[in-house]
Amino acid sequence: MSTSAAKQLKLPSGPSRHVYDVIVLGSQVGGALAAALLAKRNHRVLLVEHDGMGPGYEHDGFVLPYAPFVAPPLKAMPAVEEALSELGLSTVIGRAMRPHAPELQLVLPKHRVDLTTDAARRRSELTREFGEAGEGIQGALAGSAAQHEATDAFFKTGPQLPPDGFFEGWKLKGLMKEHPGLEATPRLASEDPALSLVRGLLPFVVHLEKPTAPLALTRALSQVLAAPSTYPGGMDALRDVLTRRLAELGGDVLGRDNPAGFIVEELAFDGSKFAGVKLVRSDTLYRASCLVTATDSGALRRLVTDKKHHRGLLEHLDQSNTKSLLFSVNWVVPESALPRGMGELVLVDTQDPELGPMLVQQHPARTTTSGNTRDVEGVRVVCAGAFVPASARELGEEHLQALASKIDDHLDRLMPFTKQHRALRSAPYLDAGGVRGSRLMPHPLYSFESEAFLGVTGLKQRTPAKNVILAGREVLPGLGLEGELLAGMRAAKLVQEMLKKKDPLKG
Numbered sequence: 001m002s003t004s005a006a007k008q009l010k011l012p013s014g015p016s017r018h019v020y021d022v023i024v025l026g027s028q029v030g031g032a033l034a035a036a037l038l039a040k041r042n043h044r045v046l047l048v049e050h051d052g053m054g055p056g057y058e059h060d061g062f063v064l065p066y067a068p069f070v071a072p073p074l075k076a077m078p079a080v081e082e083a084l085s086e087l088g089l090s091t092v093i094g095r096a097m098r099p100h101a102p103e104l105q106l107v108l109p110k111h112r113v114d115l116t117t118d119a120a121r122r123r124s125e126l127t128r129e130f131g132e133a134g135e136g137i138q139g140a141l142a143g144s145a146a147q148h149e150a151t152d153a154f155f156k157t158g159p160q161l162p163p164d165g166f167f168e169g170w171k172l173k174g175l176m177k178e179h180p181g182l183e184a185t186p187r188l189a190s191e192d193p194a195l196s197l198v199r200g201l202l203p204f205v206v207h208l209e210k211p212t213a214p215l216a217l218t219r220a221l222s223q224v225l226a227a228p229s230t231y232p233g234g235m236d237a238l239r240d241v242l243t244r245r246l247a248e249l250g251g252d253v254l255g256r257d258n259p260a261g262f263i264v265e266e267l268a269f270d271g272s273k274f275a276g277v278k279l280v281r282s283d284t285l286y287r288a289s290c291l292v293t294a295t296d297s298g299a300l301r302r303l304v305t306d307k308k309h310h311r312g313l314l315e316h317l318d319q320s321n322t323k324s325l326l327f328s329v330n331w332v333v334p335e336s337a338l339p340r341g342m343g344e345l346v347l348v349d350t351q352d353p354e355l356g357p358m359l360v361q362q363h364p365a366r367t368t369t370s371g372n373t374r375d376v377e378g379v380r381v382v383c384a385g386a387f388v389p390a391s392a393r394e395l396g397e398e399h400l401q402a403l404a405s406k407i408d409d410h411l412d413r414l415m416p417f418t419k420q421h422r423a424l425r426s427a428p429y430l431d432a433g434g435v436r437g438s439r440l441m442p443h444p445l446y447s448f449e450s451e452a453f454l455g456v457t458g459l460k461q462r463t464p465a466k467n468v469i470l471a472g473r474e475v476l477p478g479l480g481l482e483g484e485l486l487a488g489m490r491a492a493k494l495v496q497e498m499l500k501k502k503d504p505l506k507g
Helices: 003-009 029-040 078-086 092-096 119-130 131-145 149-156 166-177 193-199 214-226 234-248 297-299 310-318 390-397 397-414 479-500
Strands: 019-025 045-048 057-058 062-064 106-110 110-114 253-254 264-270 273-279 285-293 320-334 345-348 358-369 370-390 424-426 444-448 468-470
Touching: 019 273, 019 479, 029 045, 029 078, 029 234, 029 479, 045 110, 045 234, 057 397, 062 320, 062 358, 062 370, 062 424, 078 092, 078 149, 078 479, 092 234, 106 193, 110 119, 110 193, 119 131, 131 149, 131 193, 131 214, 131 253, 149 214, 214 479, 234 253, 285 479, 297 310, 297 320, 320 390, 320 397, 345 397, 358 397, 370 390, 370 397, 390 397, 444 479, 468 479
Parallel strands: 019 045, 019 285, 045 253, 106 345, 285 468
Antiparallel strands: 057 062, 106 110, 264 273, 273 285, 320 370, 320 424, 320 444, 345 358, 358 370
16 A cells, blocks of 8 residues: 555544543543533543534435433533533523423323423313323322422532442442432322323433332433423534533544544553553554543443453443333424424323333424535424334344334324325434444443442442543433433542542653
8 A cells, every 4th residue: 555545544633732631532421521621620631522423314415313302401400500600501501401392292092281381281281181180190290390309409419429439338328318308209100191101201311221219210300300301403412512612621622523533443551551542543642641431331342452451441341231222213294294283292102012102302304515504494303212122233124124113103193194294214223324323322221230329320430440430321320411411520520539649741
């Protein structure tokens, strides 16, 4: 191969600096928050997105979402709001988040009901649809939507979740005794069909397979029910706000905005300690005193090439198991073809034991021209998702097509006469070819071998590689979006503590 041809295979040059205090690896939102906070606190930070899937995938000229994304309002996550205030972002993000209209719509075999946050309107709607039972449903929903407030004070203390070692565990258990609200009984425990369906929203807002403990069953669901909200562009756009703030604060970013991308080939170690990252098609080794990871454990495992000498780190990561994934289908349709009264966020009781509840979310249709994305007036994307076993990916395209057809059938029942006006039908697992990322997993559900504190914890943030810290969605999977952001906040704190003890860059 000629020298000129070899040069063409190299990535465009990254930042001129090759040595940092901390490298943050991965595209999950907790990592972006950790990076921005560390930059704000005067540390030299490099963020390498590595597995970023981008703000949607392209299919036949449209930019489509990977899955429905519903978030709690910022005020329902007070500890997170404080961190965003430190970055000067709480007002920007708070204003951008908006509730759906109506906030949530339930569709059962014989009922359709709008759950607005206005108590009087919701009571009227529930009694109209369910008669005397409506009053009990109203009480349970109102109680559940406020239930997270009883545990806000606990999270404002900055608890060491998950605890690392005996002393942290002992301190955490003492703190838990001071906050009895952590063990409060879920208000949606009734087997009433409407309340059972509302409980079906839980997997869409956490990353934990079949949670059982009270906090895991109540907090994230309560936060969302307070005002089921959407962030324009979804989780990816939220992360981009943090990434831009990182750059403004002097941090460096190797992101997907470069056509060649920046993908990590391997992690370099000096003995048992992390030393740096090497990119695909690049000779540069970016060095740092600490590594914060915000990617799935499976993706991280693949970057540890010396398996023998880092068995402890790999065993740590092996405690996480992906059990389910959110499989979705997008329909692009004229807004005029949607049923009158259909909400922007609809939870459907499919009565299908394989799919369970199906979440349907409307988005503006978007196209991209010359790299610029714009909304298409009068056209909507209806994104429907349901959870299926993670093994579905291994069963082949025919099985995935059958799952997509099942969702199509439920959408057809939800929106009769809309299918004939459909401009495009697309399923990310079938049609998002060539997309990087953790094998197209925008919303997996995990189980863990490690002890779960309060039923919400997963992998410990400190790893056997002492200067490798986790900040991904597997740390606090039972707390959903708040858990990812809390993991990022604590990762930043752990890095600061580590760098105070010794700064190898000066010694």
